[in-house]
Amino acid sequence: MSAVNKKPETINEIILVTECEDGSPYIAPFGVRERDGLILIAPFRPSISLDNLLSGRRATINRTDDVRVFAGALTGRRNFPMQNKAGALVLESALAYKTLKLEKVEDDTQRPQLYFKVLKEETLKPFQGYNRAQAAVVELCVLVSRLNMLPIEKINSEIDYLRIAIEKTAGDKELEAWAWLVEAVENHRAQLSGANVA
Ligand SMILES: Cc1cc2nc3c(=O)[nH]c(=O)nc-3n(C[C@H](O)[C@H](O)[C@H](O)COP(=O)(O)O)c2cc1C
Structure with a gap:
């Protein structure tokens, strides 16, 4: 098949x-x-x-x-x-x-x-229902786990889309997780531009 x-x-x-x-x-x-x-x-x-x-x-x-x-x-x-x-x-x-x-x-x-x-x-605890910001964080996690394999333009455009769910539906935990991931992407961008300068 x-x-x-x-x-x-x-x-x-x-x-x-x-x-x-x-x-x-x-x-x-x-x-x-x-x-x-x-x-x-x-x-x-x-x-x-x-x-x-x-x-x-x-x-x-x-x-x-x-x-x-x-x-x-x-x-x-x-x-x-x-x-x-x-x-x-x-x-x-x-x-x-x-x-x-x-x-x-x-x-x-x-x-x-x-x-x-x-x-x-x-x-142990009840499921509270789907939350779009949680899904967006998991999607960004997948991108961050592949930072070295994906073009930075794709990561940037995905973040722009995923941010919509964060802005509409995130609580404190989702905002904290999102901030850690965005920082990882920013560090990666800085590394790329450093490599370009050198
Ligand atoms: C939602 C999600 C699903 C993942 N699924 C896999 C997977 O099925 N196999 C894999 O090798 N890594 C997967 N990863 C990446 C691993 O979590 C990550 O590379 C991890 O560090 C594994 O390596 P380690 O065991 O050395 O920590 C996934 C990451 C995310 C965010």
């Missing part, structure tokens, strides 16, 4: 918490999908999350509407409050979590596919 005809799979953007060798939690945003009753996570190499997944063989998926965690993980702010749920590392802000055990690895030099069995899932 060609890629064009392939049935689309829903991808949900979550915060993956893995455990480093010293036992400390490590957070990173990942898109996850369900395939054949398992959860599929596909990290590009190199990745600290991938290393932790392969050595510890377990992780926690966190569904959170605090988009500062997404923006923070991409801008060097990883110190978000955690809670311990029977040994599972869960964000304080999680609406729900799933604990995962690694079942199968399809290795690849660029992007291995890791399949996980869900051991436990729990809902």
Whole structure:
């Protein structure tokens, strides 16, 4: 089947918490999908999350509407409050979590596919409904995670569009996350213009 005809799979953007060798939690945003009753996570190499997944063989998926965690993980702010749920590392802000055990690895030099069995899932807080500013922050996170691959003109025009939702629907958390990301884009722009001057 060609890629064009392939049935689309829903991808949900979550915060993956893995455990480093010293036992400390490590957070990173990942898109996850369900395939054949398992959860599929596909990290590009190199990745600290991938290393932790392969050595510890377990992780926690966190569904959170605090988009500062997404923006923070991409801008060097990883110190978000955690809670311990029977040994599972869960964000304080999680609406729900799933604990995962690694079942199968399809290795690849660029992007291995890791399949996980869900051991436990729990809902902690109610979902408040869709918020456009949260979606806009997640979109800008994706752009920031690809700053070195995308033309700056595309990033600038996407920011102009996404800002509409921020101005109309953001609360304090979304504004803080947005500001961290915009700062990362500004630093990148400054680096580019510095490189041009040199
Ligand atoms: C919404 C969102 C989804 C992402 N999904 C993936 C993914 O599926 N695979 C991946 O390698 N990186 C993904 N990223 C980028 C990683 O979060 C980022 O590169 C991260 O730092 C992974 O590398 P690390 O494990 O070394 O921290 C995503 C980023 C965002 C904002």
